[in-house]
Amino acid sequence: MTTTSPRTKTPARNTTSAVGDKVFKGMSWTGGVIILVVLAFVALFLLTRSLPAIAPDTFGPGADQAIDFWGYVWPLMAGTVIVSAIALLLATPVAMGVSLFISHYAPRRFANTIGYVIDLLAAIPSVVYGAWGMLVIAPLMVPIYQWLHDNLGFIPLFAGDPSTTGRTILTSGVVLAVMVLPIMTALCREIFLQVPHLQEEAALGLGATRWEMIKMTVFPFARAGIISSIMLALGRALGETMAVTMVLSPGGFSWSLITSGANATIPSEIALNFPEAFGQRQAELIAAGLMLFVITLIVNVIARAIVNSHAKKAEGLS
């Protein structure tokens, strides 16, 4: 980070060059300003456009002509949170395992290649995951849902009619889990590789098995990093659109995870309805998008705060 310190001032030699310096600095500064302006505009435009839906009395057509926005948006928010929670529950243990595998278990020669292969998963476009989830995974899940319903139907999560198409919120969660897996793996792997080697070797030298070494040195060091990578993956899962849109057959809120035509998420609701929407409906959908923006903003800010405090700690250690 020392390279960010100001560069040595160069003496002015001729005026044309001095002008060049000023222009170049001005352009660089403008680049920075544009970023701030764009982000301000994102918030501003979304807010302006969603006011008719959030406060119909003041800005919209009046309360009698508008739907109850909060009543409309809370099932969508609940659905978004549920599907992301499923994805994280499924992806976190696997991502931990894969990153430990790459950092501590895989044969050295293959570790980089494996890391690259996992990174490729992240490069696959979401619409392809959506198609895969819709046409390959959903049919596979049907017998599992039937079994869950028959054997665990007393739990509200598995109550209700099991889906015959497999296009449920649980299937969406599975596809999302596959999508956030590479992100989480990449972040965790970085952190696991940063663990001080002396600590690891000290543990091994004291006779610890490899697993004990990981428990004693890797996990305590990486705890903050693991939490923040989960949060960043959560941010990604909350905003993921296509996989859910294509897999889920949406409906109102339901506790059942195995029923088709139940639950919906904010991004899928927008993607399904926005292309045909106009007027007040458009305002409602943009307002829903604003809610999503706020949720992901909070999640990401928390994650970044953890990362930054961790980075300071890591700098102090090395």
Place this chain on the structure above:
Amino acid sequence: MSSQIHSRTKPKTPVQPPQGPDGEKKPEEMTPKNKTSRLDSLTANRKPSWTWVAAAAGSIVVAAIVTALLFESFSIVGFVLIAGLLYIVSMYVTSRVLENRLKATDEFWRHLIWTAFIIALVPLISVIWSVVSQGLPTLLANPGLLTTDMKGVVGADDIATQTEGAPLQGGILHGLIGTVAITVLASVISIPVGLFASIYLVEYANRNAFSRAIRFFVDVMTGIPSIVAGLFAFAGLSLLIELVVGTSPQALQSVKTGFAAALALSVLMIPVVVRSTEEMLEVVSDELREASYALGVRKWRTIMKVVLPTAMSGIASGVTLAIARVTGETAPILVTAGYAATTNWNPFSEWMTALPVFIYRQLVNPTAPAAGDPSMARAWAGALVLIVIVMGLNLAARVIAKNFAPKTGK
């Protein structure tokens, strides 16, 4: 593979297999005890090296029997799951009985971590296999897909294809052109902004409040959901058009263009460009800059002629990755660019279709609702082309980063 793991976990063990050639050469006095032989004392509390073979064979046999009894039809997935579970449990138990608790636990976690890795590979192989196996035959049988658009293709054509075996009509050309146009436009907007912003951050800003704010908001931008970026571009442009042109339906209709999509993609692309460029500029060593200043070169000339060329490979690879990321985006284009069946070369007017949106539409609203197969074939072929493009860009980024590595002078 398993034998390799086995030997890797005990790299420093002095134990030789009981029949090993070294066993005989070593002097007998080394044995501490009289009653047990030397080999026995060293191999005590250690399971024989062939345990895993026995456990694997046993698990496979038992799993085969259980699967055959449990399911009416032989399920390969059930078989693999049961065999894997049995193997891990039996290895734990043998280790627990023959060795000790610590070694058994270690073994157990090692197996779980290998399992996690195998589980992670399954979806990757499955995704790639689905796309290639469904897309490649279509593409090979109908190379015309790449050179035609959906102009004039109606449901009747698809019904004829599905029921009478008529050749597949239509194609993905308009999607390809749309994707290229939108991506190029987004790059033209984002790359200069991203480059200059990161030059400001690294070369000019003295970690002041302004640069800290930019860094923070770049992080925030990285987390913007792609669909929100789409809504932003739409909301912004529609506000602009309402103010300038008016609120007539035609004016509101004209918001949806390739340009709006490019604007949305820029919001997603700028933070990626800034992040990677910033990282690369930080790598350039200060000695290079100072040498340039010492020769009397101006700061901006130093940046243009010394800093940027040094970091060029990293920047190029980062930019390529950013392009790859936005090429595959669907949601922001879906809400900003509309959907057209014909080729549109002009991103500033009329609706425009991008390849991901085309795939989505073909799958969700087939051209002929009663005969979805031709639409599905086109979608899988499109998905294959899209994956090839995105993976190609990723590989290109790798090659650039590797072959033109930063010349840091160290």
